[in-house]
Amino acid sequence: MSETVLLSLEEARSLSLTVLQHNGFSPAHAEAITRSVVAAQRDECHSHGLYRLIGCVETARNGGMDTQALPLLHDQAPGVVRIDAQRGCSLLAFETGLPMLIDKARRQGLAAMAINRCFHFSALWPEVEAISSQGLIGIAMTPTHPFVAPAGGTRPLLGTNPLAFSWPRPGGTPYTFDFATSEVARGEIELHRRAGESIPSHWAMDAQGEPTTDPTAALSGAMRTFGGHKGSALSTMIELLAGPLIGDVLGHETAPANIEGTGKPLHGELVIALCPQAFLGSDADYHLRHADTLFDNILEQGARLPSQRRFEARERTRRYGMSLPKALVDELNTLTN
Template structure:
C-alpha cells in the first residue's frame, strides 16, 4: 500500500470540517477554518494545510479557545475597523470585518482592520488575497509565540511574525503577493520535520543551549532563528509593535505566557491594512497600473520568478488533480472522528 493518498479539494474541506465540528467547533467557525486549511493544502503549503486540523483540535481540547465565540465589530475612527474575536479563532473575525474594511478603504483611501483577542494559526496570504480580490492593495501581520531568538541572542523573544502583501493585477487572476515569516522558516515546517523524523537545515534554529542544530526536536525545545540576521530581527520587532503594542494586544512573549504550557494555537492580535489605488491615483490609475506591470515584466523577462508563482502553479494542479497527502496524516485526522 502506498504511503500517500489522493484527495479532492472537496474531500479535504469535508474532512477538516467534520473533524472540527466533531470536536466541538461551532459550524460557522469550522467552515471558515476549513476553507483556509483547504486553501493551504490546495497551494501545497503543507504546514498550513490539513496538518493544521491536528493543531486546531489539540487547541480546542486545551480549553483555551472559545469554540462558538461571536465576533463583535466596532469603528472607533473612520479609517479603523476593530473586531473582537472574544478568544475565538481569527478566521470568522476576519470574515466579519472584511466588508467594513473594504468600505472604509474605498471611502478614505486607506483603512485598517484590527482583530483582537484571537487565536491565529494560518498563513496570511488568504487574508491579503481576499483584500486584493476587491481591487485593493493589502498588508497583514501578526505576532505569535515567543519561539524566535533575536539576532545575537539565544532565547525566544519574537514570534514567527509573518508579513504578507498583495497587489491586485486587474487583468490577471492572481495578484502579486508574498507571505513570509520573519523567522528563517515557519514553525509548522519544523514540526513536520519532527513528525517525519527528518533533520532541518542549519540556520533554522538553536538548541536549548543556544547552539545551532539540525535536530528538529532539539529546535522545538530551543529557539528558532530570524531570516537575514539583524534585518529579519528588526522586522520581527516592528511586527511586535504594530500588531501587538499599537493595537492593544499581546506580544509574542505575553502570548506564550498566556498559553501556560498547554500547547494551544497562539493567542494575540492581527493588523491588516487596505489601500485603494483608485482613491490614491484618480485619473493616473491606468498609468500607474502600467508602471506596476512593467516592473513585474522586468523581473520575469530575465528568468526570475515572482513570489507565489510556485504556489499558484500548485493551485492549478490541485484543482485538476486533487492533492497528495501522507496516509498517516489522513488517518490521524480520521481518528479525531472516533
C-alpha cells in the same frame, strides 16, 4: 517514500469540516477555518494546510479558545475597524470585519482592521488576497508565541511574526508574498520532525544556543530570524504594530494552550487595505498596468515571482487533486471518532 492519499478539493473540505464540527466548532468557525486550510493545501502550502487542524483541535480541547465565539464588530474610527474575536479563531473575525474594512479603504484611500483576543494559526496570504481580489492592496501581520531568538541572542523572545502583502494585477494573479520573519515557518520544522528528517543548521539553535540539525532539539530551543538583524528588526516592528498599537499583547506574553490550562494563546492581528483609485483617481488603471512592467522584468531575468509556484500548484490540484501523507489523513480521521 511515505505512502500518500489523493483527495479532491471537496473531500478535503468535507474532512476538515467533519474534524472541526466533531470537536465542537460552530458551523461558522468550521467553515472559516476550512476555507483557509483547504486553500493552503490546494496550493501545496503543506505547513499551513490540513495539518494545522491537529493543533487547532488540540488548542480547543485544552481550552485555549472559544469554538462558539461570535466576533464583535466596532466602527472604531473613520479609518479603523476593530474586531473583538472574544477568544475565538481569528479567521471568522477577519471575515466579519472585511466588508467594513474594504468600504472604509475605498472611501478614504486606506483603512486598518485590528483583531483582538484571537487565536491565530493560519497563513496570512488568503487574507491579503481576499483584499487584492477587490482591487485593493492588502497588508497583514501578526505576532506569534515566543519561538525565535533576536539577532545575537540565544533564547526565544520574538514570534515567527509573519508579514503578508498582496498587490492586484489587472487580468492576472496578484503579486503576493507571505513569510515568517524567522528563517522558516515553525510548521516546517514540525513537519520535518514528523517525517524523521533533519533540518538545515541555520534554521534554529538547541536549548544550549548551539546550531542544530535535529528538529526536536530546535523545537525546544530557539529559531533564528532571517537575515540576521534585518529580520529581527522587522519582527520587532510586527510585535509593536500588531500588539501595543492595537491594544493587544506582545508575543513573549503568550504561550501555547496546554492540558494544565495555563497557556495564553490569544493575541492580535493588524490588517491594512489601500485603495489605488482613491490615491490616483482616473489614473489608477494606468499606474497598475505600469506596475506590471516591474513583474515582467523580474520574469524576463528567469527569476520567479512570490507565490508563482503556489498558483501553479493550484492548477495541478484543480486537475489531479491533492496528495497528502496517509499518516496525516489517518491522524485527522482519528479526530472524528
